[in-house]
Amino acid sequence: MLRLATGNIVSGDDFYDREKTIEQIWSHLETDSLLFSAPRRFGKSSVAQRLIDYPKDDLIGFMTNLEGSKNPSEFLRSLVGDIWKNEEIKKYISMKTKGMHHLENTIDWAADRLRIKDAEFLRRDWKIIGEEIINILSVFPKRMLIVIDEFSIFIENLAQNKEEPNHFLNWFRGLRLSPQTRKNIRFIITGSISILPRVQRLDLSYTLNDLYTIELPPFEPEVAIRFIKELCDSNQISLDPLFHAKVLEIIGEPVPYFIQAFLTTLKDSGKAPIIKSDLENFYWEKFLSPNFDLTFKHFEERFRYIEKWEADIARSILTFMAKANEPVSRGQMETIYLEKQGSLEGFSELLDLLLHDRYFVEDPSGSGKYRFYLKVFRDWWKGRRA
Ligand SMILES: Nc1ncnc2c1ncn2[C@@H]1O[C@H](COP(=O)(O)OP(=O)(O)OP(=O)(O)O)[C@@H](O)[C@H]1O
Ligand SMILES: [Mg+2]
Helix, strand or coil, X not given: CCCCCCCCCCCHHHCCCCHHHHHHHHHHHCCCCEEEECCCCCCHHHHHHHHHHCCCCCCEXXXXXXXXXXXXXXXXXXXXXXXXXXXXXXXXXXXXXCCCHHXXXXXXXCCCCCCECCHHHHHHCHHHHHHXXXXXXXXXXXXXXXXXXXXXXXXXXXXXXXXXXXXXXXXXXXXXXXXXXXXHXXXXXXXXXXXXXXXXXXXXXXXXXXXXXXXXXXXXXXXHHHHHHHHHXXXXXXXXXXXXHHHHHHHCCCCHHHHHHHHHHHHHHCCCCCCHHHHHHHHHHHHCCHHHHHHHHHHHHHHHXXXXXXXXXXXHHHHHHHHCCCCECHHHHHHHHHXXXXXXXXXXXXXXXXXXXXXXXXXXCCCCCEEECCHXXXXXXHHHCC
16 A cells, blocks of 8 residues: 655655665665765655665664754754654763763753753764764674755755864764774765755865765666556556556656645546547646645755855756756857856856756757757646746
């Protein structure tokens, strides 16, 4: 039974496929910590949760989400908050805090719920406190996996405060690479792949170069077809099996979230498409309706982290690309940039960012031109933004 889900993490029987990626992750975790990346909504957190729910050997894992964390002490709050949710790990740390003055003074380890005794202390001495926690975890009787979700958003948040990414990323690298940590702990940090050009802009590339990068792809087409069939069967969606391939054709890249959202909207509409053109109409009129704005809002929110003029140019390029019926050349994008900016200084960086964030990709035909990565995003942009 595969339930429709378009909210957050999917787990248990609702989680579909991904065996290959999971195998790849376990294999690389033998030796390295990982950067696990993909565009938003591709299913990163669900895969990470799967690793924790079905661990390998005697490994124990937990995940912390940094989306709302603005500085290193909030990172630690989030980490400790999630340690609190895991009875076994929390109990172990509470037993080991004796003599660790920083940990004893900041956090009430005997309390039922997380209680910070001294927030100012935590803000000031986050480095030592974080080290004490990780040092204890590094002698935990089981090997440990710590997933730090939405790491790239956290780094963007830190970057609001000029020196902080530098301090934090250097500290975190040192901690990850200490022999004691490496023996027992692996980290998976998740986020957008654009974290790499982002840290490069900050001259901090070396702080992540110990991480092995794994990118989560969309589903393979034949997996996606099976996924559609099972979702329809399990959720009483009356869609002629002859239309399953058509759904994929309409959606484009088989990202599980778009398949889930499409079938959910179809079910909610209560009408079964009779002919193929019904599906097309449904896609344009119902699926890409304003209700869907939220799904793509993050693509625009991402622009908050670049300069306003840069964001304006990025939007113009996307609009140009969405309206063009064929892939667009670098020269055409340069023309738009030149018109607005007067010179090409900074163009390559912007192109790099848009490519890394998978707004668009190089066209696979080998023409050296570019096209939207996600057809749904292109169609949405064309309909609502262009
Ligand atoms: N393996 C899967 N099986 C079934 N549905 C999935 C799977 N992976 C992702 N989905 C669908 O995609 C949605 C988003 O998944 P998830 O939250 O794991 O993605 P994410 O990449 O972490 O997203 P975000 O970047 O917004 O945090 C799920 O609610 C579900 O609809
Ligand atoms: Mg997520």
